[in-house]
Amino acid sequence: MLNLRLERREVTPEIELIATIVAILLAFVIAAFIFLIYGINPLYAYAQIFGTVRKAHRLGEIITKLIPLLLCGIGLTIAFKANTWNIGAEGQLLIGAILATWVALFLSVPEFTRLPLMFLLGFVGGAAWAFIPAVLKSKLGTNEVITTLMMNYIAACFVDYLIYGPWKGAEEWGFPYTNKFPISAWLPTIPKTRIHWPTLIIALVSAVLLYFLLTKTTIGFELRVAGQDERVARYAGISVEKAIILAMIISGGLAGIAGVGEVAGVHHRLRYASSISSGYGYAGIIVALLARNNPILSIITAFFLAILFVGGDAIQVSMGLPFGVVNIFNGIILACLLTSEFLAKYKISWR
Amino acid sequence: MGGNELETVVEMKGITKRFPGVVANDHVDFDLKPGEIHALLGENGAGKTTLMNILYGLYRPDEGKIFVRGEEVKIRSPKDAMELGIARVPQFPETVDNLSVAENLALLLPGKILRKNKIQSMIKELAERYGLELDVDAMVYELSMGEKQRLELIKALCRGAEILILDEPTTVLTPSEVESLFQVLRRMKEEGKSIVFVSHKLEEVFAIADRITVLRRGKKIATVPAKEITKLELAKLMVGRPVTFELKKEPVVFGEEVLKVNNLRVLDDRGLLAVKGVSFSIRAGEIFGIAGVAGNGQRELVEAITGLRRVEDGEVVILGKDVTNKSSADIIKLGVAHIPDDRRVGAVLTLSVMDNLMLKNYTNFSKNGILDLRKARELAEKLIEKYKIVTPNVNVPVQQLSGGNIARLILARETSGECKLLIAFHPTFGLDVAATEEIRKLLLELRRKGVAILLVSEDLEEIMQLSDRIAVMYRGTFMGIVDSEKAKVEEIGLMMGGVKPET
Secondary structure, three states, X not given: OOOEEEEEOOOOHHHHHHHHHHHHHHHHHHHHHHHHHOOOOHHHHHHHHHHHHHOHHHHHHHHHHHHHHHHHHHHHHHHHHOOOOOOOHHHHHHHHHHHHHHHHHHOOOOHXXXXXXXXXXXXXXXXXXXXXXXXXXXXXXXXXXXXXXXXXXXXXXXXXXXXXXXXXXXXXXXXXXXXXXXXXXXXXXXXXXXXXXXXXXXXXXXXHHHHHHHHHEHHHHHHHHHHHOHHHHHHOOOOHHXXXXXXXXXXXXXXXXXXXXXXHHHHXXXXXXXXXXXXXXXXXXXXXXXXXXXXXXHHHXXXXXXXXXXXXXXXXXXXXXXXXXXXXXXXXXXXXXHHHHHHHHEEEEEO | OOOOOOOOOEEEEEEEEEEOOEEEEEEEEEEEOOOOEEEEEEOOOOOHHHHHHHHOOOOOOOEXXXXXXXXXXXXXXXXXXHHOOEEEEOOOOOOOOOOEHXXXXXXXXXXXXXXXXXXXXXXXXXXXXXXXXXXXXXXXXXXXXXXXXXXXXXXXXHOOOXXXXXXXXXXXXXXXXXXXXHHHXXXXXXXXXXXXXXXOOHHHHHHHOOEEEEEEOOEEEEEEEHHHOOHHHHHHHHHOOOOOOOOOXXXXXXXXXXXXXXXXXXXXXXXXXXXXXXXXXXXXXXXXXXXXXXXXXXXXXHHHHOOOOOEEEEEEEEOOEEOOOOOHHHHHHOOEEEEOOOHHHHOOOOOEXXXXXXXXXXXXXXXXXXXXXXXXXXXXXXXXXHOOOOOOOOOOXXXXXXXXXXXXXXXXXXXXXXXXXXXXXXXXXXXXXXXHHHHHHHHHHHHHOOOEEEEEOOOHHHHHHHOOEEEEEEOOEEEEEXXXXXXXXXXXXXXXXXXXXXX
């Protein structure tokens, strides 16, 4: 009989780094079988995926996708630090997109205030969508994994309701889109790319600010204590409820901004929920976990995931692979990552 | 010991076990003879538990050999240990609380059917042989700690244990329960069982052991027959320097009333009344001791005073302010320090030493919400030096520190600031002689400075030594409040058992 023994060990940053790299490599090995099933040499497939970085137009796409991944990811690092498992970035992103659309199409305001207002309301919308499960968790003790996840479906259905129903565009020949945004609601892009740079700057600055918030401020200290140990936090007079709610507001708000960026920078209209976000909110979980909840490291991990998104799209077309391959790959990474977390904490031996 | 030719049942030779940053056992030799009680004595972090975990198969030694009944063995798991007849009675009973005694025992027996008759006769036999009486129908959650431990002993015997490891078995027991445990152990010894008694309490070791092995910082210092050594000599071996057992308590003029508790009623986690109308007050410079066996409402009382638990009825007044059902943050602001009984409540184990040292006063290091980490580090380093906290640096997570050092860290944080009222709940629980002495001295020092101290402890000696007045808590009420100078140990012992003093 296989006799496994576990011994707890000290988790140093080196062990964490090794565990993360091993997790990614292992995911590549497991995913290789999917390519083999389709009769494709996995090494060739990986070369194609990562080869995208070297092509200028692909790199532009990678950075375009990095924007929502980074915004969702850094928000989630804060939520996870507060021990709140926000699985709802996807829905929070969509609510941000809805409110931005409302400002873009239906609100009469001076044109120069339109974009700033879209960002503002996008943040508020995402934050409000996260606030509901945060209050439910801190006051009633409901499980936030369930509530945030369920609220993703509500948000997605609400988007679809709007584009099929009241917001269905008159100029769109019956397609389920809203009308195109006026030009004043378009984000500027870097020429020849779809990189809506204002959102990129917001994301990068937020990453640095959140790192500062976590490590150098009293709020960050309270978040870390409350996230690590609720009992000690109460004993030290630190409000766990406040920490949860604050972390969720930041997390949801940043996801909301990601939604604003997608509609104002890429699509210029509201459309199917699945077109607005190809799972950025879920992939953001991997961004945060790969970065070990470090907002600055999230820039690197978001870039990595963006490569997978773009590279995955590329090989879907060139190799005739089905649409779900990238999602399968992301799922495998997540599973490997969670396993590696465990392996980093314990030394395993067997006889 | 009928006809047993073996010299030793267990022999551990040159056992070495290293953990990251420490050598827990450094070439330790230990042996156990048939029919003896061999005490393993040492301060916290001396390596007692590590050595016994190796014998029980929980850890594997990096070096060294183990012989059981003369044969070299490799013990890879508790299952291996049990097959060799080695059983461990854990410090905190590991019973299934929502099953009955019989059901707990049935879990050990082969077969899937609950054979109550068999269990009944088994217990009856054990009761006759060792004095281990227990009601088989009782639900385990109804049992006292002493009874649960008895269940653990029965479990060990049912598994056919010949060699018993008792790790700090008296921690959870009342004085009378300790005495009955000792009687059982003596009977077991007469029946030829071999017992390792792990402890850091000198009195107990003297009362029960045949031989004593002293460990200090992972090394074996000596093995001596109990009859050939005095308590002081032993303490010296254990600590590595002479120990004073006397503490000087200077007379102090009490100041203003700092804490006033009026007819307090508090519920426990199950929603039952745990504190049933308790009233007392403490003045500046006074140590008010609450004696009593754990689980008589002390925790609920402390939590209610510190704002961690809702007060149902009555009031708590600190420095003239009504703080009944105020938040813990508000109460901390008044200068209330709190050393909790569970160290895992007093420190975030995964955060660094520095983070933990600023856990309560981190706002002092902030300017507009931004922390001055350099200042915090300087203060942390000062506290580490002053309170002799042994740690590689201020950035290591607290979980890498030994229990005694975590206790020092909490004490450093709680007593270094502006403290008006200190609530010390089992402040020396599980600490070694040297650390205990230091902490008691520190409490007296604070008393001299005019801090009002609420001392809750199960250690009667500690309560008697430090307190100015003593209350005995039993089932949620005070059995009485006595002046410590007039108090007699026997009288307090009786009150701890629920007997009212005759007045």
